[in-house]
Amino acid sequence: MCSAESAYDRRRLRQWLAGEAHAPGVPRRDMLRLLAAAGLAGAAPLPLGAPAVAAGTGSAPGTANAADRANAANAPGIVKPLPDAWFTVRGTNAETRFASLAGTGYHTPNDRFFVRNHTATPVLAAADWSLTVWGDGLSHDRPVTFTLDDLKRFPTVTRSAFVECAGNGRSLFAAQQGQSVSGTAWTLGAIGAARWRGVRLADVLRRAGLGRRAVDVMPRGLDADYVTADGTNLGRVRRPLPLSKALDDVLLVHEMNGEPLPHDHGHPVRVLVPSWIGVASVKWVGDIQVSARPLYSPWNTGFYRLFGDSHPARGSAPLTRQTIKSAWELDWDAVLRAGTTHRLTGRSWSGTGGVVRVEVSTDGGGTWRPAQLHDAPRRDGWVRWSTHWRPPAPGPYTLLARATDTGGRTQPDTTVHNTQGYLFDAVVRHPVRAR
Numbered sequence: 001m002c003s004a005e006s007a008y009d010r011r012r013l014r015q016w017l018a019g020e021a022h023a024p025g026v027p028r029r030d031m032l033r034l035l036a037a038a039g040l041a042g043a044a045p046l047p048l049g050a051p052a053v054a055a056g057t058g059s060a061p062g063t064a065n066a067a068d069r070a071n072a073a074n075a076p077g078i079v080k081p082l083p084d085a086w087f088t089v090r091g092t093n094a095e096t097r098f099a100s101l102a103g104t105g106y107h108t109p110n111d112r113f114f115v116r117n118h119t120a121t122p123v124l125a126a127a128d129w130s131l132t133v134w135g136d137g138l139s140h141d142r143p144v145t146f147t148l149d150d151l152k153r154f155p156t157v158t159r160s161a162f163v164e165c166a167g168n169g170r171s172l173f174a175a176q177q178g179q180s181v182s183g184t185a186w187t188l189g190a191i192g193a194a195r196w197r198g199v200r201l202a203d204v205l206r207r208a209g210l211g212r213r214a215v216d217v218m219p220r221g222l223d224a225d226y227v228t229a230d231g232t233n234l235g236r237v238r239r240p241l242p243l244s245k246a247l248d249d250v251l252l253v254h255e256m257n258g259e260p261l262p263h264d265h266g267h268p269v270r271v272l273v274p275s276w277i278g279v280a281s282v283k284w285v286g287d288i289q290v291s292a293r294p295l296y297s298p299w300n301t302g303f304y305r306l307f308g309d310s311h312p313a314r315g316s317a318p319l320t321r322q323t324i325k326s327a328w329e330l331d332w333d334a335v336l337r338a339g340t341t342h343r344l345t346g347r348s349w350s351g352t353g354g355v356v357r358v359e360v361s362t363d364g365g366g367t368w369r370p371a372q373l374h375d376a377p378r379r380d381g382w383v384r385w386s387t388h389w390r391p392p393a394p395g396p397y398t399l400l401a402r403a404t405d406t407g408g409r410t411q412p413d414t415t416v417h418n419t420q421g422y423l424f425d426a427v428v429r430h431p432v433r434a435r
């Protein structure tokens with residue numbers, strides 16, 4: 001990020017913390033409750049309407065807890081089939097089984113791509129869809145509407161990028177660090193990488209009449225209002241983006257891996273915010289507010305910030321970039337034949353730069369060796385890697401993989417705790433058994 005941008009972001013954050021932002025559509029009472037629940041008043045973390053991950057429950061990552069199991073037969077609101085071999089259903093969401101990515105190529109096939117829905121997939125017709133751009137950050141006071149055909153007349157951009165939930169790896173806070181966090185108990189499969197096709201948000205905003213006073217834009221989805229477990233209606237999913245990011249590399253995409261965007265992934269058009277946490281990539285986008293003041297929504301106040309003892313008393317700044325992770329393309333507790341050489345594969349990725357090095361350990365972290373990388377480091381992408389291993393004797397083993405990115409960042413041994421279990425980046429201890 002250039003220094004002008006970071007100065008802008010600091011100014012915007014100061015305004016935001018000083019309460020100079022506004023929260024359209026969020027009743028002030030709810031906003032205050034949200035801020036309080038999120039930690040500003042030192043209260044407990046906000047219930048997310050999803051099963052909490054408790055430390056010491058004894059449930060291993062990859063093992064559905066009771067709430068997950070109850071919904072496993074039918075992921076309510078997801079349109080595509082969710083075969084057990086590819087997905088673990090978690091409430092309204094479906095996590096990709098990492099083992100099912102072995103041999104699938106660089107991009108995650110659309111039918112195996114994880115789904116994170118706050119409510120349910122709305123089935124929208126492309127012919128009826130339009131996008132309205134509005135707000136006091138435009139140079140005039142008129143909303144401007146674009147159909148899909150209008151969008152397709154802008155210069156086309158195609159790019160690869162992953163979308164990853166901020167809570168990916170959350171279950172490992174409990175399983176590996178013995179810490180309680182709230183939220184969906186993802187293992188490592190709340191990520192997918194696709195080839196996206198669309199147009200630059202910057203082009204659309206400029207055509208709509210972006211004004212000089214604009215500081216934030218807020219895309220909003222057309223899915224149903226999100227109501228938390230305690231009955232608070234938070235309205236439709238929406239998260240402000242600073243204009244610096246919106247004008248940089250954000251796209252409005254209508255194709256995923258060469259197909260029209262599937263219903264579960266935002267058909268007909270979603271926002272793609274490369275390298276940022278997945279919630280920024282608003283699906284089924286219906287309108288974008290352009291604002292002359294920083295904006296609040298529940299998704300940049302109560303959710304998607306870091307709260308807890310190791311963070312500022314009033315919480316961190318809203319989360320932006322994803323963190324760094326590695327995963328083996330193996331089931332948890334996979335069984336391998338002892339005395340045979342196996343080719344083991346995995347993937348590593350980072351939101352702060354391409355992955356340049358992956359080291360692996362097959363003896364629980366005692367010794368490390370480099371894995372062979374099969375992709376060049378790519379910003380906003382992952383690298384596939386492999387290693388050979390011959391389990392010497394039957395018994396339990398722990399596999400580890402540790403990535404380093406172009407920014408010099410290496411996965412740590414532990415992740416600093418936060419109450420909602422975001423941005424897990426520690427080296428994962430993956431159990432397998434040889435027999």
Ligand code: MTE
Pocket residue numbers: 113114115116117118119163164165166192220221222223237264265266277278279280281282283284285
């Ligand atoms: N956009 C809308 N409108 N509604 C949602 O529930 N979920 C967000 C984001 N965009 C969401 C949304 C979250 S939290 C994530 S991680 C990504 O979409 C997931 O994208 P995917 O379901 O295509 O994998």
